Each structure stands twice: as C-alpha cells, then as structure tokens.
Amino acid sequence: MLIGKAFTTISGKGQAGQATALPTVTRIGILAIGLPWAALTLVIYGMILFGGLVETWGLNHAFTLRHYADAFGVAVDGRGMTLTGQAWDSLLITLRLALIAAPLTALVGLIVAYLLERQRFAGRAAFAVGTLIAGAVPGTVLGIAYILAFSNPPLELVQTGAIVVLSFVVRNMGPGVRAGAAGLAQIDRSLEEASLTLRAGTFATFRHVVLPLLRPAIIAGLVYGFVTAMTTVSAVIFLVSPGIMLSTVYIVNLAEAGTYGIAIAYSSVLIVLMLTVILGIELAVGERRIGRRDLAGTVGAAT
C-alpha cells in the first residue's frame, strides 16, 4: 500500500505548529495505562539497586557494601591505584568494545539507509533483507556462524575483540538502518537539490544539510548500538574467551555460581553507566533545531 511512499515532513516549508491538546478522556486513559507501567519499571530498577546493597536479597536485608567491594574494589597504596575488584576486567573490556562498536554501528546503519533510501540499484530489496536478517536470527546461531566463518586464516578472528565488535555491528545495525531510512524519508530531496544548485558538492551537502537533519536517527543508532552491545548475551556467549570476557556473560556466570549479590551489584553499575553514556551521546550529538514554535513567547511570522 505504501509502495509509492512519500512521508516528507521536513521540507523547510509549512512546518507544523504545536500538537493539538488531547481530549480529557483520552488523556486520562493514556495516563491510566502509562503511569502504572512507568511505576512497574521503576520498581524493577529500584529492586535491582536495592538487591546490590543487602546481604542476601529476599533472605537477609542487612545493609552491606560487600558486593560492590568484591566486584569493584580499588586499592590505593604508595604506588597508586590498583583495581582489585573481580568485575573490572570484564567491565572495561565490554565498555571499550561497546564504545568502538556503537559509532561503527550507527555509521554503517546510516550508509546502508542512504543506499536504500536514496539510491536505486539492482537487488535493492535483497540487500534490505540482508541487512536486517542478522538481527532476526537467534543470537547463538549468529555466534556459531561467526566461529565457523572466522576460525581459519586469512580472517582468523576467533578469541579477539574484533570478532565481538563485528558481531555487535552486524547484529545491531538493523534499528539504526530503519531509523536512518525513516529519517531520510522525511527529508525532502529538494533540500539536497537546492544545496547542489547552490554549488555545494555531494559531500558538503551530506555534511551540512542531511547529517544535521538526521540527528535523531544518529542518536537512535548510537544509543541502540551501545546499549545492545553492553547487554547482548546470546550473540557473544560463544565468542568470549579468557582474554575477552564480557559483562553479560560474566554476570550469567556469577548467577550460575550462586553469587547473586555480586551479579546484582554489577548489573546496578551497568544501569548507571549506560544512563550516563546515553545522556552523554544526546549531549554530544545535540538536538535538531528546526522550529521554535513550542517555545513560549515566540510568535510565528505571518504576512
């Protein structure tokens, strides 16, 4: 139905004003569904944070910082600071690989989205399916496929960080592609044409016109790329090795060994860490500012 699709909403022309206020009944209905859901989410996260600060969750609720000390202990002596906690290695490796994978995921996602949305070539539909299929197959299948594909020269990547980053990028680029394609579908081609006739080349057009308008898609790609890289278990469970231990797999191992306290403390740290990085990404990429009508005191012009 939407084959001859045209969703252009960003054309510079006729920007929409403020959204219409909802009728009271609808608003109450939406709040009645949304607020309990938000409360449930808060309770779940609250329980996790609580569980890391007690002796044994559900049995002995005496306050303790023991789990945090075990996981993220730091020793300071005359020679400086040493990370003694058992979780540091896996956390730092995971963080490094996720921070490498996130921009790559967003970049590859945007390039693929640009090809799908702005170029016409043979096999385009097959290419579109190919980019999404890695996100559709079970993670463990993908993990085994990677071991089989990259265990022999010339691409012997098993037991390296590179294979983990590669699997993150391929598996997680789907939402980045969709966000990028949706963002590009909203941008009227006439903006790019106008830029070209104003003597800005293709690269300058992409850099100064397309990219700033794609900021929401860039943020979506970066955040999704980072968060899923930090939290994926299935795709990487076969790719870890003694040298490349990842947080999620480490937490699973802790839980299997019955040391729930440390597992929960580790999870709490991951939650806070990810929130911080997501806010940092939003600050760094910035907002797409194309209208000010939502600001109080501004009057739209009319002639």
Next chain:
Amino acid sequence: MNGTTTPAVEFVAVSKRYGAATAVDEVSFTIKSGDMVTLLGPSGRGKTTTLRLIAGLERLDAGAIRINGVDVIGRPPTERDVSMVLQSYAPFPHMTVLRNVAYGLRAGCMPRAEAETAAREALALVGLGGFKERLPSELSGGQQQRVAVARAIVLRPAVLLFDEPLSNLAPNCAAMCAKRFATCSDSWA
C-alpha cells in the same frame, strides 16, 4: 551576463523521457545573455524538467545543452554557474535565514564575514533585512520564497532559474516581485 554574443543557454534537440512518458521532446532554443525568458504552458508539459535539465538535476536522453558556449552534459550542478529557485523553495530548515543565504558562498569557501555581508545585502534586496536570525519555520510561504530567491541571486550566477517563482505570492506582491526580477535582470545585463 556580460552582454557578449555567446548565448547564455543553448538547447539543441534536447529530449528527456521518464519511462514511456516523454517530458521534453527534441526542444531547441537559445537564450541570450541578459535576457529574461518565461516558459509558459499547462502543467505536466515539461517546464520544470527543462529547468532541471539546465541546472543539472536531470540527465537528458538526447541532444546537447550549452551554457555560456560550454557543453555541460555530464557536468554536475555545482560546475554549471547556474542557480535555481525550486518550486518548493527548500530553505534549509535547521539554518537561520542569514545562514541559508550565505550557504552557497560558504560552500564556495568564501570567508564567513564576507559571505554574511553579501547575504545581508541580498536579504535587503528581497525585503527581508529584519529576518536574519529567524528559522524558515518562522516565516510565511512568501517570505520563505524570498529567502530562496536571495540565496540564489547572492551567487551572481550566469543563469538564474525560477520554477514557479510567483505561485505562492499574493497578487500585489507577485506583481511587485515580477517588476523586481525585471530590474535585476536589467542591472546585471
């Protein structure tokens, strides 16, 4: 627009087809430097396509196009000394009016201060001197159109193309703008 005898735009048996539909069928014409020419016709008869062919936004199927005596087939829009005001105006929504108008000059590596001075002059010419810091979304349709005009004329191109330049203007404003176009055309010739 230097008034020499070389035609500014020359079409030689140009054809353009979209699938089975022929938008431009062996069209030939010559436009002298300094002339202001209007293409008239019902909708869907290839007026916009003709302009887009000159600007380099479409590839022709047959014929030749020369701008200032130079064959421009295969040349991208950036290398044609042509500016075009598109039918949708297409002001860049994330840039202020001033940055919109200075955009082409900045793309040509002109220093910011110099580009902004030229942009201010162009804005004054279209009567938008007081709107420099507005975003396009804060302008009316007619004002956006004038931003697009200022953005194109500030580059002083050899060929200036307008696609439906007066369609969105109130009749009195349209008449005034038509006069201004004629004045601009005379002063550049």
